[in-house]
Amino acid sequence: MTTPGTVVDPAWLRAALDQAESPADSYQYPLTILDVRWRLGAPSARPDHLSGHVPGAVFVELSDDLTGRHGPTGGRHPLPDPDRLQEVLRAAGVRADSTVVVYDDGDGLPAARAWWTLRWAGHDRVAVLDGGYRAWLAAGGPVETAVPEPAPGDVTVRPGQLPTLDAAAAAALPATGVLLDVRAAERYRGEREPIDPVAGHIPGAVNVPKTGTVGPDGRLLDPARLRELFAAAGVRDGAPVGAYCGSGVTAAHTALALTVAGFRPALYVGSWSDWISDPSRPVATGE
Template sequence: MRPLISTTDLATLLEGPAGASPIVLDVRWRLAGPPGAESYREGHVPGAVFVDLDTTLAGEPGEGGRHPLPEPDELQRGLRAAGVRANHPVVVYDDADGSVAARAWWLLRWAGHTEVAVLDGGYAAWLAEDRPVSTETPRPAEGDIEVRPGGMPVLGADEAARLARDGVLFDARARERYAGETEPIDPRAGHIPGAVNAPFSGHVGADGRWLPPAELAARFAGLGVRPGGPVGAYCGSGVTASSVVLALEVAGHPEPAALYAGSWSHWSRDPERPAATGDLPG
């Protein structure tokens, strides 16, 4: 299954036989609110099941960061409750740009489930095309997915530091946070020394749809990515960095990029770890 799916293709699949339709997950979430569950109740893609990022797609915040990887058993329980079945396609969407949906995409891939795609343009694109919307909460049959971690590469802090020196480590946060000009959430400002700023907003156009593969490939080549070279990504808490991994796959990078799941919220907790500032990698 390709990592992105158009609104047209999703609508066609949803109009097909019920048993063949993909499981659709609504994972809308915003750092400053309002809660995605409220938006889901106001309207969603028909048949979509709401999955909460904070309670299902992440573990408890703490030493591992603000959105550490969930325990496999907990993730499996949440995905099964949403109706996710082994070898059955899943489509995930967020408000628009895929930066949150990419976390669900990444987790499913990490769990060993390859049949998953992000809705290009998200819920905003669905609404803009006057496609059907529902306020009904579905009751999906219990899924049978088995979470088997290891399907996607993961970095710890030391591995991220090495990759920043020996390969390409992307920081997906906005430039101001990367440069250390502001830090509204985490203990310290700045970035991992050697990391290259690649804000997740640069993967999409003004309408929230993803850039074509050739444009993404050119963007990453300009940022230092070479075919076969090691690449990784981090952000504030490991959510939007997943969109860098997705964008690299869309761009045709041959191997999955590694995700520093704890990201800056983990790195910055340790005062012994250095923090670079300014617009250069440092």
């Protein structure tokens, strides 16, 4: 097996599992699988994990384990406390030399945020299972219900290994590069806002909805098509690019797509929910 790239498919993961379990041909790195399924508006997706998961996968809560506490500023899903994150990852069995594969139900959002968080924390060998658990089942992947008890890991969290934006940097970015608003077009235009108390977008931001980066099966488009999509929005090699959404989860998926396309994006972690926490910040509407 080769070290995975940014995304892996079910066939790669199944082969990695087979090698990890074969003493005669062991996988070259310890393999850790994280189930980060997430029920928006529900207390937890742990019941889904208990009813069936990829063999050996450890369940990790996105909101409680991989993001910080929601406060007056910082958005709904702020950066996690590094010490808390290290504790969570070690409890899940993540080692310094682990290959980590993260998956969700299939929309890619929590898995992408988990991927981004691990990369931000300094763990480079991490990939998203493209298509998530739905793709795993469709490919005939095995399922188990036993709750794994991984040996404690030894990973060290080194925060700040991926670029981030705060509100000031997000406001300034359109002057030198491209700031992508990846929410639905009607939310960007300020016509409808089902979650946040203020509608609209950051002045100068360009709307590239996350839905445009995936195919009908929910999997990422190939790198060439992603480059075309982002190029149409003005993204260029060598110029800064950043992304935001409502709370920093959907934008992490766009950061994943940008990375697959060959760019190095910055994530405005606080996103729109942080931007509007200061009423003095300007709000744009329309196109």
